[in-house]
Amino acid sequence: MERRTFLIQASAAAMAAACSGAHWAQGEAAVEAELTLREGQRTVPVPLNYTGLSYELAQLTDPQFFSAANHELVTRFRLLSPHGVLRTGGNTSEFCWFQADAATVGPKLRIPPGKLEDNWMPHRLFAIRPEAIDALAGFLQATGWRLIYGLNFGNSTPERAATEAAYVARAVGDRMEYFQIGNEPDLYENANNGTRPPGWGFADYLKEWTAYAEAIAARVPGARFGGPDVNGSSEWVTRFGEEVPAGVRPRLTTLTGHYYAEGPPNDPRVTTERLLKGNAKIAGEIQSIEAVAKAHGLVYRMTEGNSCYRGGKPGMSNAFASALWAGDYMLELASLGCAGVNLHGGRSAFLTAGLGDHTPGMEVAKTPQAMRIGFYTPIFSEPESPVKAMPIFYGMLLANQFAGGVMLEVDGTIEGVNATAYAARSGSGFKVALFNKDESKTLDVSIRLPARVSGEVRKATAWRLQAPALDATEGVTLAGAEIQAGQWSPREAEPVAVSSGVARIRVPASSAALVFLG
Incomplete structure (x- = not known):
């Protein structure tokens, strides 16, 4: 025993x-x-806004998606939580740019070294226009949710980020939780990412991040920040909490990171059995982060994650097993003091774009239907199809009963x-x-x-x-x-x-x- x-x-x-x-x-x-x-x-x-969802920022290229007029999506958000947090970011956020007007010119697209087919990042830019931000603000009002907004750190400049942040802050108002700068910067130097050159590391990141944060703060007096929004490096999270410069430290509210339990979906070792066994390392990593957060008056939030990275595995990520995993995982983090969990999803077109147009989950799908819904999204919302709560949604709904x-x-x-x-x-x-x-x-x-x-x-x-x-x-x-x-x-x-x-x-x-x- x-x-x-x-x-x-x-x-x-x-x-x-x-x-x-x-x-x-x-x-x-x-x-x-x-x-x-x-x-x-x-x-x-457990905060009232513990439960959240994460979407690719490129979803905002469709102003009708996050809109108060999208009643089907609004009802699912409100059902999941009346006080939730929407996070926009993901790989596509490094390729999004704010087109303030017709005269605004897009940024230069960085081409990663090596073969593009070996790269897992988007290979194109996504323009986000003011009407999409305005619609997003209406969506937040209709759902009662708050916003974590991810800014482009991969193909942008501090000035561009500040202009975008200023518009978002004005439009969203008191529904703004905080900004994040960049997505999974701990992977930037990797060959399959290529957002920064080999050898680029935390010190480089913090220097560049600070320049962005200072530019945003100059344009948005009330700006707050979360970070570093890493893939899985708890060391980056703790260093960020300890080393953010004094000039912007009062604006930092939240340490953030990602967690995917399994992956990739075409790895035969990725099974439902292994998913449901859990991960014994979670507690130790969260406890080390929580210690730093508490010492600096911060909280920790898991801002992007799911059952299986690179889009999810059909028969597992879109099935009942994911409901048991999600409820269990969310409550484990709540018991460890985490301030919230945002599980990733959205339309398959944007999830696929965020993977450099790779679709590893399709390789293991056995039927056309499984291929169509094999992603891990909590809310199925494909064009010309009814919006639907997926099995994982039920596990999240159970866990949300602990909020408050x-x-x-x-x-x-x-x-x-x-x-x-x-x-x-x-x-x-x-x-x-x-x-x-x-x-x-x-x-x-x-x-x-x-x-x-x-x-x-x-x-x-x-x-x-x-x-x-x-x-x-x-x-x-x-x-x-x-x-x-x-x-x-x-x-x-x-x-x-x-x-x-x-x-x-x-x-x-x-x-x-x-x-x-x-």
Whole structure:
């Protein structure tokens, strides 16, 4: 037996093949787990705007997409969270430019060394016009969301960035969260990126970033910044938090970085089984970042990520497995003190453009339909098709129930099943999320309430997150209900037995439960 705090997790010796579509195991004895909620020790508040989405900045070349008139998209955003954060950025942000008027001339496109077919960045520029920014401002008002806006750092100048930031700030107003300068600068020197020459590193980045930040601050008195928005280097994040110059440091509010659990999609080692096992390194990296953030009065936000980099893997990223992964991952970061999570998505045309027009996910798609929806986007929004919440959206929706609460420590013992547990105090009650990511074993959980309320809580209910199979792309439900036409409400709030301060619930294999106590 082993004892864990915050996260209760143990992997089974073996799971069935990742995307087999097998039905749940029947008749097998359940694995038992005992959990205890702890108050008065380490508690972590979850911001109301914890949940977010990330899109390619080039999406703004279509002014009708992020628009208050795009009612289908507005309803999905509002359903996911009434207080969310939209981040625009991605690889295409390094190739976007603000065309203030017809006389504005675009920047010079940097051509990376080597063969273009070996490069994974866009090979063209994207013009963003004022009407797109104005429409974006209306979209933010209609959804109640706030904005993280990524500025071009790869093919631009401080002056261009300042002009763009000034227009965005005026249009968006109090919906502006902060600006970011550049996307994944820790990869710039790599051959498949080529945004900067070999040998270009953090010191060069910070010098150039500071010049951009100072130019923006001169044009936008209230400008705030997040950064460094790296691919995966926690060292860059901590150095950035410690070394940002004093002149712009008061404007820095947030340390940011990205996380993709798996990838690329055409690597045979990328499987649903491996995705759902989780990553033991996450906690240590987040804790090191949080220590620096706290020391400098900052917070950390994961501003771009998903289940599988380079667009996602069909049968995994667009399937129910991604819902279990997303809910689990978001609540793990919440328990570690992260201020928010933005999962990446959008229209396939812009996701593909951001990959240098490569489509590795298509190589493993088995049907035309899978090829069409194989990307990892939480909201499917292809032209001439109905807007649809994808399976991963359901996991995000479950995790968002913790927004505004306070994460609590969870003590317990467990063995023999791949499962995680998270708890929060919310108002006068408690919420406990249980993820049974094992494909074959049922989990029986006993949840012991804090001593001060153990005799007061006499009833509990649960929502189930479930689907026909891990690779199911249809039939996903939360609380017994599917999202239809952008609308959802819980249909089944299952009673949970509570006796002497202990709630007991069974969580079948490959499913999750959200328990409401009190």
